[in-house]
Amino acid sequence: MSTALLTDIVIFVLSLWVGFEVISKVPATLHTPLMSAANSIHGIVLVGAMLIAVTANNAVGYVIAFVAAAFAAMNVTGGYVVTGRMLKMFRRRPTAPAAPAGAPAAPAAQAGQASGNGQRS
Amino acid sequence: MSAFNTVIQLVYVAAASCFVLGLHLMNTPGTARRGNQVSTAGMTAAVAATLALIIHTGAISTTGWIVMAAGALVGGGAGLYLARTVQMTAMPQLVSVFNAVGGGAAALVAIHDYMRLADARAAVPAATTVTTLLDVIIGAVTFSGSVIAAGKLQGVITSAPVTFPGARIVNLLLAAVTLGTGGFLLATTSLPGLVVVLAAALVFGVSMVMPIGGADMPVVISLLNAFTGTAVAMAGFVIGNWALIIAGALVGASGGILTKLMADAMNRSIGNIIVGGFGTGDTAVAAVAGAGSGVQAIAADDAAIQLAYAAKVIIVPGYGLAAAQAQHEVAELAEMLESRGVDVSYAIHPVAGRMPGHMNVLLAEANVPYPQLKEMDDINPEFARTDVALVIGANDVTNPAARRPGTAISGMPILDVDQAKSIIVIKRSMGHGYAGIDNELYVNPKTSMYFADAKKALADMTSAVKTLVA
Numbered sequence: 158m159s160t161a162l163l164t165d166i167v168i169f170v171l172s173l174w175v176g177f178e179v180i181s182k183v184p185a186t187l188h189t190p191l192m193s194a195a196n197s198i199h200g201i202v203l204v205g206a207m208l209i210a211v212t213a214n215n216a217v218g219y220v221i222a223f224v225a226a227a228f229a230a231m232n233v234t235g236g237y238v239v240t241g242r243m244l245k246m247f248r249r250r251p252t253a254p255a256a257p258a259g260a261p262a263a264p265a266a267q268a269g270q271a272s273g274n275g276q277r278s
Numbered sequence: 279m280s281a282f283n284t285v286i287q288l289v290y291v292a293a294a295s296c297f298v299l300g301l302h303l304m305n306t307p308g309t310a311r312r313g314n315q316v317s318t319a320g321m322t323a324a325v326a327a328t329l330a331l332i333i334h335t336g337a338i339s340t341t342g343w344i345v346m347a348a349g350a351l352v353g354g355g356a357g358l359y360l361a362r363t364v365q366m367t368a369m370p371q372l373v374s375v376f377n378a379v380g381g382g383a384a385a386l387v388a389i390h391d392y393m394r395l396a397d398a399r400a401a402v403p404a405a406t407t408v409t410t411l412l413d414v415i416i417g418a419v420t421f422s423g424s425v426i427a428a429g430k431l432q433g434v435i436t437s438a439p440v441t442f443p444g445a446r447i448v449n450l451l452l453a454a455v456t457l458g459t460g461g462f463l464l465a466t467t468s469l470p471g472l473v474v475v476l477a478a479a480l481v482f483g484v485s486m487v488m489p490i491g492g493a494d495m496p497v498v499i500s501l502l503n504a505f506t507g508t509a510v511a512m513a514g515f516v517i518g519n520w521a522l523i524i525a526g527a528l529v530g531a532s533g534g535i536l537t538k539l540m541a542d543a544m545n546r547s548i549g550n551i552i553v554g555g556f557g558t559g560d561t562a563v564a565a566v567a568g569a570g571s572g573v574q575a576i577a578a579d580d581a582a583i584q585l586a587y588a589a590k591v592i593i594v595p596g597y598g599l600a601a602a603q604a605q606h607e608v609a610e611l612a613e614m615l616e617s618r619g620v621d622v623s624y625a626i627h628p629v630a631g632r633m634p635g636h637m638n639v640l641l642a643e644a645n646v647p648y649p650q651l652k653e654m655d656d657i658n659p660e661f662a663r664t665d666v667a668l669v670i671g672a673n674d675v676t677n678p679a680a681r682r683p684g685t686a687i688s689g690m691p692i693l694d695v696d697q698a699k700s701i702i703v704i705k706r707s708m709g710h711g712y713a714g715i716d717n718e719l720y721v722n723p724k725t726s727m728y729f730a731d732a733k734k735a736l737a738d739m740t741s742a743v744k745t746l747v748a
Contacts, residue, residue, distance in 0.1 A: 173530060180531055188638075189639045191301075193376070201522055202522060204324055210349075219341060223349040226349025228379035234354040248648065
């Protein structure tokens with residue numbers, strides 16, 4: 158077995174343990190945002206998709222590179238935006254008149270952006 | 279390694295650290311948003327570093343640039359659109375779609391890498407072949423399985439378990455083809471061989487998810503999430519990129535934990551769910567309202583009196599609440615009770631929605647403050663001190679029969695709703711839950727039933743409380 162492969166396996170196994178350790182502390186309340194955050198993290202495959210666009214040199218290769226880039230980009234942007242949108246809804250206290258009951262999720266336009274308007278009281 | 283490459287690798291390490299830190303910050307609702315921002319920053323850095331690397335090496339063709347940019351724009355735009363417009367009730371479908379594209383992209387990365395090696399007629403090292411095979415198999419199963427899961431959740435494909443005679447033989451056949459071709463590929467480099475494996479894995483993804491019922495979806499989504507993570511990690515092995523390996527392993531761990539939690543909450547083994555045939559669809563059985571002995575109905579006015587003069591009320595929401603889109607109505611009722619000084623909290627069973635934590639998001643969207651959302655183990659001791667437990671569209675998770683051996687749900691952890699002094703159940707009919715058995719809670723002398731759609735029932739009760747206190 159090559160050193161490179163062995164290193165990769167060590168990194169993989171240790172990351173699994175770090176993952177178990179960190180994620181077991183996430184409360185059940187946040188499990189949906191957690192899964193969608195995990196979704197955006199596996200969007201890192203975008204890096205792989207970008208790299209295959211470099212080595213592609215025929216039609217099939219380009220098609221694969223295109224689909225892979227589109228899939229991965231969808232994964233990354235969608236995952237982060239929807240996670241931000243969900244987390245924004247978790248409030249310690251009901252916001253006074255801002256969002257009347259029944260209002261659809263209008264503030265999605267800024268979802269995922271840092272705005273920090275005092276929701277972490 | 280050149281200085282430039284070293285810097286790039288260090289950026290990848292920093293990005294991976296951001297992912298770990300981001301997940302760590304999700305351990306409280308207060309810090310979770312910052313966690314998402316940290317994670318986003320890490321991802322941006324990783325993508326920027328990759329762009330820098332591509333420019334620096336200069337090996338990419340113009341077509342390559344166009345293809346990459348067009349793909350990123352199309353995919354990014356679609357992702358953005360879906361993320362901004364999706365209804366919170368449709369979250370499980372969206373997560374499934376993202377699982378599908380993540381797994382698909384990971385498989386494509388490995389396929390392309392293998393094509394390049396096959397073109398060059400290079401001898402592929404066994405380690406590369408194994409990781410490529412794992413990536414393609416897991417990625418393809420995730421892709422087709424998640425598409426089917428999303429279809430079932432969206433209602434495009436029936437949510438009832440679809441089984442056909444000989445399904446097991448087909449699965450065995452697929453496994454044999456995959457193993458056989460995989461073994462062949464270890465000996466020879468053959469692109470058609472990889473395509474055969476890809477096709478078998480795609481078919482297997484379909485045949486794996488089709489027999490699984492709608493009620494088991496929380497487990498399926500979690501499992502497919504774990505698969506996607508593993509596929510991405512395998513892609514990292516194939517192209518030798520640590521950022522992919524670390525990120526994939528983190529997601530694999532997350533999906534694994536959630537799968538275990540969901541299966542435990544249903545008291546079923548993961549294998550049992552995958553084999554399927556137990557979980558049925560979401561279809562309500564059209565039983566006659568009020569039928570059955572010992573069931574007592576209640577009028578909205580009487581329910582309002584009980585609720586308005588209670589000291590402590592626990593609301594138990596189930597999927598029926600989400601299906602009726604009644605989360606805003608329940609929040610309104612709770613708010614009115616609170617303004618009268620009633621102590622209101624929500625008891626959330628782990629499988630209350632269609633994915634882990636789904637019910638919490640739906641209630642958070644309806645402006646329910648998160649400290650009121652209580653997990654099963656925290657809230658169960660409180661039922662004995664509760665005046666009224668208001669059960670809305672939850673069934674099996676409140677059935678005391680789970681405490682006795684010999685029933686379909688024996689051993690399943692339940693909410694101790696029957697300990698409350700009085701119980702009001704809002705339900706459309708006496709229909710069964712997914713386990714298909716009678717709920718003993720409904721014939722409890724302390725229980726009164728309100729037969730209506732959750733949205734209408736809650737609106738009625740709210741206006742009754744309003745009249746009462748006016």
